[in-house]
Amino acid sequence: MPENQKKERLEYLYRLLSENAQAYDACLPGDALKSERRNSLRESMDSIAETMLSVMLDYRMPFRKNRRAELVQMVFLLDGQHSVACFSSAASAVLKFRGSALRRQPFGSLLCAHSQEMWNRVIGRKPGSAGIDAYLPLHFNDANGRIVPALCYITSLLPYGNIIVNASATLYVKRTRAAVQGKSDSATAEIPAPVREVHDYILSHLDQPLPALRQLAGKFGIAEHSLKSGFRREFNAGIHGFYNEHRLLRAMGQIRHTDMPLKEIAFACGFNSYLNFYKAFVKQFGHSPSGERHRP
Structure with missing residues (x-):
């Protein structure tokens, strides 16, 4: 694998680990966090993340191919009916839903028609003892009807019956001259x-x-x-x-x-x-x- 692809994959995996760790803290019920197995998993994730961070520093990362692009991780926790029970702040920001508007939305309703078909195929399969474990590209519709492509890792949260969707999307932002000159940290243009x-x-x-x-x-x-x-x-x-x-x-x-x-x-x-x-x-x-x- 070329060196630049190794770096890109490493950065993605590090962000994936970091965001999943945050999702467990934010989304899981209290009793789940007390589980020895869950704590062990979290410790393993932290250990892997530390190792990856060390390697990233050796590579002088993070880096980006496009200064106007930000890699954003959206995390959704779905209930037994595949509706959004909890979500990260990045999800509402990228999809432009205000407040708690995403909560209780059927996850499939957030997707474009073709992606809905892919989603239904994944969740329609009879899961084995390991539950759902899938990685696929999905296209979201934001609140303004614009398309947001994302690479998604979908996994069952056993034994609780929930599903976690970790969606890696690229957010494109064009900075204004004022922001580039340091006069404003938030000035952006569409x-x-x-x-x-x-x-x-x-x-x-x-x-x-x-x-x-x-x-x-x-x-x-x-x-x-x-x-x-x-x-x-x-x-x-x-x-x-x-x-x-x-x-x-x-x-x-x-x-x-x-x-x-x-x-x-x-x-x-x-x-x-x-x-x-x-x-x-x-x-x-x-x-x-x-x-x-x-x-x-």
Whole structure:
């Protein structure tokens, strides 16, 4: 694995551990926190986190590829009906729900239609003794109808019957000149509307071929060069690269959590041939689609 990918994965795992530790303190009932097994798990998490922090310091981390991007961990504790019983402050901030508006919301209602299908497949399986343990990309709808993509780790909280969803989302913030000059710590400006609309359009149409840049620019009323440069500036990726990455993440989720034939998944994710899908998947993840399906 390339050195930069090792660093990115390490940073993600460290944040995941840290946020999960906070979620246990904030969400679990008091008697659960007294459990010897739970305390042992927490101690193990703390030990691993300390080791990872030491390695991160050796790497001179944390770092970010995009200064406008913040990696945010949203944590949801779901009850037996899969409704939100408790959530981290980051969840309400990223999804723009005020106060306790997220509480008692069916978790599936927070997701886009395609992600709802993936979610229902995961929770619809009859869990074994180990319960649910899944890792997949999901797209949330925030309170304003905008799409928020996230990589989610979903696990059963045994023996209590709850589910914890730890969602890692990238929050894009464009800093104003005042903030950059240090005159304001909180001054921010929204991403330009046409660029944000193209972003949301791509995520909503991953099952379709990507329109040409000229067509996208005309559809959303922005000059081609402004769209191309603006998208890369805000999301640190070219339009086609962004589209390709997210449709491959969707394909990975379908491979792991559905029984769909690989060729059907390829076409469902906008590829016009299985060969093109195969090559793109291997380039992105370093192994074949069939290898992904048979991974433990």
